[in-house]
Amino acid sequence: MKLIRTFHPIGQGAFYIERFNFDKDDFTIVYDCGSLTFKTTKMEKRIKSTFPKNHPIDILFISHFHADHINGIEILAEHCKIKKVVMPLIDDQTKILVKVANLIGANYSDTRLIDSPEDIFGNIPIIRIDSAEINPNFDGVSLENPTDISKIGNSTTNHSGIVFTPTLGVDWFFIPFNYKHDERKKQFEDALKEQGLNFDKIDTITKINNNKKNIIKAYNKVDGDLNENSMILYSGKNSDNHIHCFDHKHYSYLHHHFHLGFQSGCLYAGDIDLNAPNIVSDIKAKLRPLLPYIGTLQVPHHGSIHNFNISILMESIHCAIFSYGTTNSFGHPSDRVIGDIIPNNIYPHHVTEKNESIIVQWN
Template structure:
């Protein structure tokens, strides 16, 4: 049995999967930094339960600020995260210091944050936004211990007693977003080079201009971190027919709290596609830039769940990803967020494609659970 959960964190992200006792987490954070969010994290796992892999999409506050809670409550064995260049790392640290975001150690020194015994795997950024992941890539067995950097699009394989599962992180580097951030900083009077190199400049100048930094933080499309690492989590479609795989959803156990009448209208269409057990987690990726149907073309026929990026921001969404099948589309969003998320146009486009938008808010009854039998 595989259990996939989109946890009710509101304006943030916290997703997990269980495979025969093997646990993975994709992001862990929320915007409001509430005690209720801490409870959601602690209720998701038993005290000292093993998290075999924590995937971090990027270092925006609402995706990582509950990782500390997770690491104190559980035992994390391996972390897979985007590789940051030194100048980008320094810039992020300096900006987050100005914003009073208490996650500097996570960015600057992950080993110190998690502990020396934790394996840290970094995923090198790629500017390639649509070339398919090759079926000639040799899979990497996750059982092999290592602290290293892997290429974006590497195929990570985990074998279980009943099935084989693939995790494919794809770290796209958005240079356009980086340029946008630097332009806004320059326009606001900041020296970019000093932000990247001069800690004294940051202390004296940036921390006294917190409002400017906060305004820039909200203006940059997506987030101030130019990386956002997607994750394919699913069956191995290489050199085999996914439609013949012995996986299927246990539909009576696929829980959600939405408009039940709406979902029943589409239920029979979804139920016939029982091989579509794979999921793509998108973080805050701009799907107009990163062509996920092209990148994961060799795996796409097994994809049935797509996490809609950036809390339902229409600017990060491309309706073309839904034009061939029916998909479950969970959206992590705060009930009273000030950004207007999710966009009503985005919801309309998902519905028009006969797919199912599922709002996962801070309301505890909004969590979305998928059970997959294998």
């Protein structure tokens, strides 16, 4: 099995790709595709320079529906041949939260991916992942009867923690977990009431625009990101498999210290809030048999101090990915988060909008 994993330089956003070769069969996944740093034309150029026209994408994983993670997906769908989509299942109130965050925070008003993703993807299987139940005493996912995702032909809803394989007989697993946390929703709801509003009064883009001034006042009272759901993803084996890493800016150092010898598994964290009650212990419980094989962590929400918890770090992790735009106004990444990571012998890789910040891993 051959793997090339690429963290693409698109600034304040996320665009991550894994390309596999299984006995001469190619298999490609994408985790998120969006950027607040790049305008549409530049994002289009990035996508078209990454994939040839009609390149098959076997699975598109969508962590959540904020603009900086999805606003390149329509271009991706037009340029490539997406075969399947895996996304979090979200309820009506969460849809409202996302629409508010996208319009107020990013001036992004396209709601098709939230309300009717078939309008973008056409007639392909859309696999929605239900919310996870928090159970830190869980005994770990079972890898005995994985689901061959290549055999799924219709849109379905599956439980959080379902174990996918690219095809039966391949020792590689994709395991999505859709975590829902509503502490910030409650903050926002209370702040809306102070402005004489509720969710029913802002459930469309038109209503949000009509109440924009008061919504902004409520929005600014929320600590951190207004995001209720985030789907994390384990992508890796259940056995030792070492991977190499290229970082253009620090190649000589990496070649000596990090070029060899860390595990190929990756934990993509999207914008998850690792400070939500019991969430880290739940992640570790569910992934218990696979924890020794996680060599790379995508640090959640561009390295925000509001989303990071040091307890997510583990001995196997050698590579921490920070994706952010160098001119972002949020203070990402947090100096505190970087300071927590380095003393744990984990190297922080900064993926920005600059071409030379690209990170490539391969085995």
